[in-house]
Amino acid sequence: xxxxxxxxxxLSVQEGRISILNCDYTNSMFDYFLWYKKYPAEGPTFLISIxxxxxxxxxxxFTVFLNKSAKHLSLHIVPSQPGDSAVYxxxxxxxxxxxxxxxxxxxxxxxxxx
Amino acid sequence: xxxxTQTPKFQVxxxxxxxxxxxxxxxxxxxxxxxxxxxxxGLRLIHYSVGAGITDQGEVPNGYNVSRSTxxxxxxxxxxxxxxQTSVYxxxxxxxxxGYTFGSGTRLTVV
Numbered sequence: 001x002x003x004x005x006x007x008x009x010x011l012s013v014q015e016g017r018i019s020i021l022n023c024d025y026t027n028s029m030f031d032y033f034l035w036y037k038k039y040p041a042e043g044p045t046f047l048i049s050i051x052x053x054x055x056x057x058x059x060x061x062f063t064v065f066l067n068k069s070a071k072h073l074s075l076h077i078v079p080s081q082p083g084d085s086a087v088y089x090x091x092x093x094x095x096x097x098x099x100x101x102x103x104x105x106x107x108x109x110x111x112x113x114x
Numbered sequence: 115x116x117x118x119t120q121t122p123k124f125q126v127x128x129x130x131x132x133x134x135x136x137x138x139x140x141x142x143x144x145x146x147x148x149x150x151x152x153x154x155x156g157l158r159l160i161h162y163s164v165g166a167g168i169t170d171q172g173e174v175p176n177g178y179n180v181s182r183s184t185x186x187x188x189x190x191x192x193x194x195x196x197x198x199q200t201s202v203y204x205x206x207x208x209x210x211x212x213g214y215t216f217g218s219g220t221r222l223t224v225v
Contacts, residue, residue, distance in 0.1 A: 034213065043118070043204050043216030044157070089157065101172070102214075106156040 003027045004092050006105035013112050019077040021108050023090030026071065030092040034102070035064060035075050038087045047088075048075070080112045116140050120205050120217035127195040127224045135190040135220050137205030143215070145208045146188040147172070148180065150201040151219075157204070163188055195224045 005024045013019045023033075031052040036044035050057040050064045050073065057064050063076045077084055090105040121136045139146065147162035159172030163182040177199060179191040188207075192199060202221050206214040 036214075041219070043206070043218050044214075045216070046213040049213060091157075101159065101162065102157075104157040106154065 001026075002106070003030075004090055004103050004105040006088075006090055006108045008108050009106070010109040010111070013080045013110065015082055015112055015114050016079045019075075019080045019084065019110055019112065021075040021077075021088050021090075021110065023073045023075075023105055024071060025073075025092055027092070027094060027103075028071070029094040030103075032093045033064070033066060033073050034091045034093075035062075036089045036091065037084075038089060038107070044089060077110075080110075082112050082114050085110055085112045118205055118207055118215050118217035120203075120220050122220060123218065124221050125223070127192070127222065129195060129197060129224060131192075131195050133192050133195065135192075135203055135205075135222075137188045137190065137217060138186050139188075139205075139207040139215070140186065141207060141209070141215065142185060143207035143209050144185070145210060146182070147206050147214075148178070148188070148190045149204045149206065150174065151204060152201050160190065160203075192222075197224045200224045 003026050034049040035047040037047050038044040048059050048062050048064050050066050055066050066073045087107045087109045089107045091102040118139045144165045148160040149157045158174050161180040163169045166185050169180050200223050202219050204219050205217040208214045
């Protein structure tokens, strides 16, 4: 049973526009959420994170929004650039357990077209 | 450059062979882990370690062994390779800030 769900396997966006990647979770014990970016033949790279005590975290072009009541988070990339084309993974960790054990979504492949 | 180094990058094994995937980090991170990535399955945790001398199982530990004799190294051993272990393997480490640093991966094929 997938506790972290990324329901869109792929997304295509024009350069300069906003990319919105979505992630849903089912476990109310999750208290920390992370986004990773992965290029082919490379390991995932940490992008941005958010604690459950916040509803928004921003880092340059990347903003993560958390809606705890809906158990939903989203990653906004503005403006999108061709170099952002990659697979984006959402991950979560739970309160009380080993907080370094992450539960991962299956990823969304983003294509930013010039 | 500081980071996580995995070797080899590619490996082909015959069913029943054993091998060790190497992982080393130079960031003095306490926490290290091994993941495998399969199409449609995302990243699945195999084993992890919270410090030298301490290891524990993740979601999919069967067929794999680990040890952590030093802070820097966390090798993953395949005891008797099976075709189901064909995958891309990633080693990762963190200091506990919850942002992992990943290695570039080992692509393993078992025939």
